[in-house]
Amino acid sequence: LRGDLVRKNHRSGLGRLTNALRTLIQTEYLTPGTHLPGRKLARHLANPDILPKTVSNAYMQLRHQGLAIAGQGRGTRVAGPAESPASALPADWLERLQHEMEGDRWFEQVLRTHLLNLPPHTLLPPHEKLAELLDLPETSDILLKNAYSRLAEGGLLVRGSNDTRVADHNGPVHPVTAPQTSQTAGATRPTTNDSHPLLPITWVRDLRSELENNPFNPSSGREKATWFAQALERNIQSLEHRTRLPSFVQLAEQLKGAGVNTSLVQRAYTHLKEIGQLTAEFGKGTWVAKTRDAMDPATGPGLPQARTEQDEPPLPTDPLLDIPELDETQLQELWETLEAEEPRATPPVMPGTRLDPHADRAAQATAHLTDPSHLPHLPHPDVHDILSLLSRTGRPRPHALNPGRPMTGTWNQGAAEQ
Structure with a gap:
């Protein structure tokens, strides 16, 4: 005071x-x-x-x-959820x-x-x-x-x-x-149900001391807002979750001698909110966010634990992460194989014909649009298809893998199975 x-x-x-x-x-x-x-x-x-x-x-x-x-x-109006219609000024x-x-x-x-x-x-x-x-x-x-x-x-x-x-x-x-x-x-205003941890008395003093010991260097190649945001981020790591910070106006006033102004603190607060280090609610202030594990696959490092706090299930992980991507040669082989397939003829469809009067006419008239039978398709490859692809790309044939087996002019079933 x-x-x-x-x-x-x-x-x-x-x-x-x-x-x-x-x-x-x-x-x-x-x-x-x-x-x-x-x-x-x-x-x-x-x-x-x-x-x-x-x-x-x-x-x-x-x-x-x-x-x-x-x-x-x-214009300017009093903050907070406004009534409908908005209140007029008292007489x-x-x-x-x-x-x-x-x-x-x-x-x-x-x-x-x-x-x-x-x-x-x-x-x-x-x-x-x-x-x-x-x-x-x-x-x-x-x-x-x-x-x-x-x-x-x-x-x-x-x-x-x-x-x-x-x-x-x-x-x-x-x-x-x-x-x-x-x-x-x-x-x-705190109430009996507001359990925000208290900000340590020495916190602002320690932050000021760090800023004074490591002043902003214009030749460092980074912006002054970045310099201050990094110092602020380091100093909030030791604070408990939901520790309330001073408003950016109050903090700027206490750090005025260290080359910090209101705009600088406001930009730093905004940056730390974006990366999940701080959280805020309109009219209620800014406090330290609860961060996730750095290896959390659902939200990544440093994001607020909002989904967990609201008892929501974690986001699903990608089930195809371990499947290797095809290289250029494999993609070319697959493309050539698909081109060699003869597409099935599209059956002629006359909308409105052969409709069941007791069924949904619109669904029957458009059923051909979701029928995949006319689309080109590749049957499930068997061993012969795999051997054929390997031979066309110049990769080692099975006899090279098994030198003891004699070569023949054509591949029989036994060779293919081996």
């Missing part, structure tokens, strides 16, 4: 607008599918710190965090947005985002202790006390006589301020 507060200027126009919109989405005041106004929102807010570019940048941050989506010619939404941007609510919004990532019943430090731990001039005791009170009123915290805990998200809570499906920075 302290690192987040240090890195971000939440009191700037962009920070306050982004945090306020995030709160309205997380509390489901703005429901999935709701269209957000475009750059004209700056004119409606009439705030000198909010320019049209500020609105565009705020929407971009919400898209990076998985809270909003945009389509060509369709008082501008007043609510301006209220969220006022005063010291910026800290409540940041704290809310971090609380949504904690399991239910997590014990929080008293507001006095938290102010001491944060050691930031802008996070006073009074500020934290007010934030705790508002979050408790909204159902996100439970305040006892001696402690403060995260509320049970599965129980009855305020229908507006604590929905079960809230999203934060591309990740869902």
